[in-house]
Amino acid sequence: DVKVTQSSRYLVKRTGEKVFLECVQDMDHENMFWYRQDPGLGLRLIYFSYDVKMKEKGDIPEGYSVSREKKERFSLILESASTNQTSMYLCASKIGDDSYGYTFGSGTRLTVV
Protein backbone atom coordinates (compact mmCIF):
# COMPACT_ATOMS: atom_id res chain seq x y z
CA ASP A 1 0.00 0.00 0.00
CA VAL A 2 1.34 3.40 -0.94
CA LYS A 3 2.17 5.78 1.85
CA VAL A 4 2.90 9.36 2.73
CA THR A 5 4.36 9.53 6.23
CA GLN A 6 4.55 12.63 8.36
CA SER A 7 7.03 12.23 11.18
CA SER A 8 4.94 13.76 13.97
CA ARG A 9 1.20 13.64 14.66
CA TYR A 10 1.31 16.29 17.38
CA LEU A 11 3.93 18.93 18.02
CA VAL A 12 4.16 21.75 20.56
CA LYS A 13 6.76 24.46 20.00
CA ARG A 14 7.58 27.81 21.52
CA THR A 15 7.31 31.14 19.74
CA GLY A 16 10.54 31.94 17.90
CA GLU A 17 11.70 28.34 17.60
CA LYS A 18 12.80 26.90 14.26
CA VAL A 19 10.47 24.04 13.40
CA PHE A 20 10.94 21.23 10.92
CA LEU A 21 8.02 19.17 9.64
CA GLU A 22 9.10 16.10 7.72
CA CYS A 23 7.24 14.19 5.03
CA VAL A 24 8.35 11.02 3.28
CA GLN A 25 6.62 9.17 0.42
CA ASP A 26 7.41 5.71 -0.86
CA MET A 27 5.70 5.96 -4.25
CA ASP A 28 8.46 7.58 -6.33
CA HIS A 29 6.15 10.54 -6.93
CA GLU A 30 7.62 13.60 -8.61
CA ASN A 31 5.32 16.15 -6.98
CA MET A 32 4.97 16.92 -3.29
CA PHE A 33 2.89 19.52 -1.46
CA TRP A 34 2.49 21.17 1.90
CA TYR A 35 -0.91 22.47 2.98
CA ARG A 36 -2.20 23.99 6.14
CA GLN A 37 -5.77 23.34 7.23
CA ASP A 38 -7.72 25.71 9.45
CA PRO A 39 -11.41 25.58 10.43
CA GLY A 40 -13.58 27.34 7.87
CA LEU A 41 -10.66 27.98 5.53
CA GLY A 42 -10.19 24.53 4.05
CA LEU A 43 -6.79 23.56 2.68
CA ARG A 44 -4.38 26.29 1.68
CA LEU A 45 -1.27 25.51 -0.32
CA ILE A 46 1.98 26.68 1.27
CA TYR A 47 4.66 25.30 -1.06
CA PHE A 48 5.02 22.54 -3.60
CA SER A 49 7.85 20.81 -5.40
CA TYR A 50 7.81 19.07 -8.78
CA ASP A 51 11.33 17.68 -8.61
CA VAL A 52 14.36 17.34 -6.37
CA LYS A 53 15.74 20.73 -5.33
CA MET A 54 12.84 22.48 -7.09
CA LYS A 55 10.22 24.43 -5.17
CA GLU A 56 7.36 26.76 -5.93
CA LYS A 57 5.40 29.10 -3.69
CA GLY A 58 1.78 28.32 -3.11
CA ASP A 59 -0.90 30.67 -1.88
CA ILE A 60 0.46 31.37 1.61
CA PRO A 61 4.27 30.94 1.65
CA GLU A 62 5.05 33.78 4.05
CA GLY A 63 6.83 32.58 7.18
CA TYR A 64 7.67 29.19 5.66
CA SER A 65 10.41 27.63 3.59
CA VAL A 66 10.90 24.11 2.21
CA SER A 67 13.64 21.70 1.33
CA ARG A 68 13.67 18.79 -1.08
CA GLU A 69 17.11 17.20 -1.22
CA LYS A 70 15.84 13.72 -2.09
CA LYS A 71 12.86 12.69 -4.19
CA GLU A 72 11.09 10.93 -1.35
CA ARG A 73 11.44 13.65 1.31
CA PHE A 74 9.89 17.11 1.48
CA SER A 75 10.46 19.22 4.57
CA LEU A 76 8.53 22.28 5.70
CA ILE A 77 10.48 24.78 7.79
CA LEU A 78 9.10 27.46 10.06
CA GLU A 79 12.10 29.75 10.49
CA SER A 80 10.70 31.47 13.57
CA ALA A 81 7.44 29.96 14.73
CA SER A 82 4.60 32.27 15.65
CA THR A 83 1.26 31.61 17.31
CA ASN A 84 -0.62 32.27 14.07
CA GLN A 85 1.13 29.24 12.60
CA THR A 86 -0.75 26.97 14.98
CA SER A 87 -2.57 24.70 12.57
CA MET A 88 -2.92 21.24 11.04
CA TYR A 89 -0.26 20.67 8.38
CA LEU A 90 -0.87 18.15 5.64
CA CYS A 91 1.68 16.75 3.22
CA ALA A 92 0.63 15.21 -0.10
CA SER A 93 2.25 13.74 -3.17
CA LYS A 94 1.26 12.79 -6.70
CA ILE A 95 2.76 11.45 -9.88
CA GLY A 96 2.93 13.83 -12.82
CA ASP A 97 -0.62 13.10 -13.95
CA ASP A 98 -3.42 14.65 -11.89
CA SER A 99 -5.85 11.93 -12.93
CA TYR A 100 -4.58 9.75 -10.08
CA GLY A 101 -5.32 12.40 -7.47
CA TYR A 102 -3.14 13.20 -4.50
CA THR A 103 -2.10 10.90 -1.65
CA PHE A 104 -2.12 12.58 1.74
CA GLY A 105 -0.27 11.96 4.97
CA SER A 106 -2.07 11.77 8.31
CA GLY A 107 -1.20 15.35 9.21
CA THR A 108 0.80 17.10 11.91
CA ARG A 109 -1.11 19.20 14.41
CA LEU A 110 1.28 21.97 15.40
CA THR A 111 0.66 24.19 18.41
CA VAL A 112 2.89 27.22 18.91
CA VAL A 113 2.78 28.62 22.42
Next chain:
Amino acid sequence: AQSVTQLDSQVPVFEEAPVELRCNYSSSVSVYLFWYVQYPNQGLQLLLKYLSGSTLVKGINGFEAEFNKSQTSFHLRKPSVHISDTAEYFCAVTALGYYGGSQGNLIFGKGTKLSVKP
Protein backbone atom coordinates in the same frame (compact mmCIF):
# COMPACT_ATOMS: atom_id res chain seq x y z
CA ALA B 1 -8.78 30.89 -12.46
CA GLN B 2 -10.59 27.92 -11.03
CA SER B 3 -12.53 27.94 -7.80
CA VAL B 4 -14.63 25.50 -5.83
CA THR B 5 -17.65 26.33 -3.68
CA GLN B 6 -19.08 23.88 -1.20
CA LEU B 7 -22.44 25.32 -0.44
CA ASP B 8 -22.92 23.85 3.03
CA SER B 9 -20.32 24.05 5.77
CA GLN B 10 -22.22 21.60 7.97
CA VAL B 11 -24.81 18.94 7.17
CA PRO B 12 -26.50 17.10 10.05
CA VAL B 13 -28.46 14.00 9.11
CA PHE B 14 -29.97 10.98 10.83
CA GLU B 15 -28.59 7.51 10.33
CA GLU B 16 -30.02 5.63 7.31
CA ALA B 17 -31.25 8.88 5.72
CA PRO B 18 -30.02 9.96 2.28
CA VAL B 19 -27.54 12.80 1.99
CA GLU B 20 -26.31 15.15 -0.71
CA LEU B 21 -23.23 17.33 -0.31
CA ARG B 22 -23.14 20.09 -2.86
CA CYS B 23 -20.14 21.29 -4.85
CA ASN B 24 -19.98 23.89 -7.60
CA TYR B 25 -16.87 24.87 -9.50
CA SER B 26 -15.90 27.62 -11.87
CA SER B 27 -13.59 27.02 -14.79
CA SER B 28 -13.44 28.13 -18.38
CA VAL B 29 -11.80 24.88 -19.46
CA SER B 30 -12.33 21.17 -18.99
CA VAL B 31 -11.66 19.80 -15.53
CA TYR B 32 -10.97 16.77 -13.41
CA LEU B 33 -13.11 16.64 -10.26
CA PHE B 34 -12.50 14.86 -6.98
CA TRP B 35 -14.13 14.23 -3.62
CA TYR B 36 -11.97 13.53 -0.60
CA VAL B 37 -13.00 12.45 2.90
CA GLN B 38 -11.22 13.32 6.13
CA TYR B 39 -12.04 11.34 9.26
CA PRO B 40 -11.21 12.99 12.60
CA ASN B 41 -7.50 13.51 13.16
CA GLN B 42 -6.56 11.90 9.87
CA GLY B 43 -5.38 13.00 6.44
CA LEU B 44 -7.53 13.14 3.32
CA GLN B 45 -8.56 10.00 1.49
CA LEU B 46 -9.76 9.89 -2.12
CA LEU B 47 -13.45 9.01 -2.26
CA LEU B 48 -14.06 9.22 -6.01
CA LYS B 49 -13.10 11.15 -9.11
CA TYR B 50 -14.48 12.26 -12.45
CA LEU B 51 -12.06 12.34 -15.36
CA SER B 52 -14.25 11.80 -18.43
CA GLY B 53 -17.00 9.56 -19.78
CA SER B 54 -20.02 8.63 -17.69
CA THR B 55 -21.21 11.55 -15.61
CA LEU B 56 -22.22 9.29 -12.72
CA VAL B 57 -19.19 8.21 -10.75
CA LYS B 58 -19.20 5.59 -8.01
CA GLY B 59 -16.70 5.65 -5.18
CA ILE B 60 -15.84 3.86 -1.98
CA ASN B 61 -18.21 3.33 0.96
CA GLY B 62 -21.35 3.55 -1.19
CA PHE B 63 -20.86 7.17 -2.27
CA GLU B 64 -21.51 8.43 -5.77
CA ALA B 65 -21.31 11.79 -7.51
CA GLU B 66 -22.77 13.24 -10.66
CA PHE B 67 -20.92 15.61 -12.95
CA ASN B 68 -23.18 18.23 -14.48
CA LYS B 69 -21.30 20.36 -16.97
CA SER B 70 -24.11 22.82 -17.64
CA GLN B 71 -24.59 23.45 -13.92
CA THR B 72 -20.83 23.23 -13.22
CA SER B 73 -21.64 20.98 -10.30
CA PHE B 74 -20.31 17.75 -8.84
CA HIS B 75 -22.64 16.84 -5.97
CA LEU B 76 -21.87 13.88 -3.72
CA ARG B 77 -24.66 11.53 -2.66
CA LYS B 78 -25.28 8.49 -0.53
CA PRO B 79 -28.71 6.83 -0.31
CA SER B 80 -28.33 5.70 3.32
CA VAL B 81 -25.67 7.03 5.67
CA HIS B 82 -24.07 5.34 8.66
CA ILE B 83 -22.60 6.77 11.84
CA SER B 84 -19.18 5.91 10.45
CA ASP B 85 -19.70 8.39 7.59
CA THR B 86 -19.30 11.26 10.05
CA ALA B 87 -16.34 13.17 8.59
CA GLU B 88 -15.39 16.25 6.64
CA TYR B 89 -15.73 16.07 2.87
CA PHE B 90 -13.74 18.13 0.40
CA CYS B 91 -14.48 18.77 -3.26
CA ALA B 92 -11.49 19.58 -5.50
CA VAL B 93 -10.93 20.57 -9.13
CA THR B 94 -8.00 20.76 -11.49
CA ALA B 95 -8.16 22.40 -14.91
CA LEU B 96 -7.03 20.68 -18.08
CA GLY B 97 -4.83 22.26 -20.69
CA TYR B 98 -5.47 22.39 -24.41
CA TYR B 99 -3.85 18.99 -24.95
CA GLY B 100 -5.65 17.35 -22.04
CA GLY B 101 -3.02 17.36 -19.34
CA SER B 102 -3.74 19.08 -16.06
CA GLN B 103 -2.67 22.64 -15.49
CA GLY B 104 -1.65 23.79 -12.06
CA ASN B 105 -2.59 22.08 -8.85
CA LEU B 106 -5.75 20.84 -7.20
CA ILE B 107 -8.02 23.58 -5.90
CA PHE B 108 -9.98 22.54 -2.82
CA GLY B 109 -13.29 23.72 -1.46
CA LYS B 110 -13.55 24.73 2.18
CA GLY B 111 -15.13 21.45 3.22
CA THR B 112 -18.49 20.17 4.43
CA LYS B 113 -18.76 18.54 7.82
CA LEU B 114 -21.20 15.65 7.71
CA SER B 115 -22.58 14.71 11.10
CA VAL B 116 -24.63 11.51 11.24
CA LYS B 117 -26.85 11.17 14.30
CA PRO B 118 -28.36 7.92 15.62
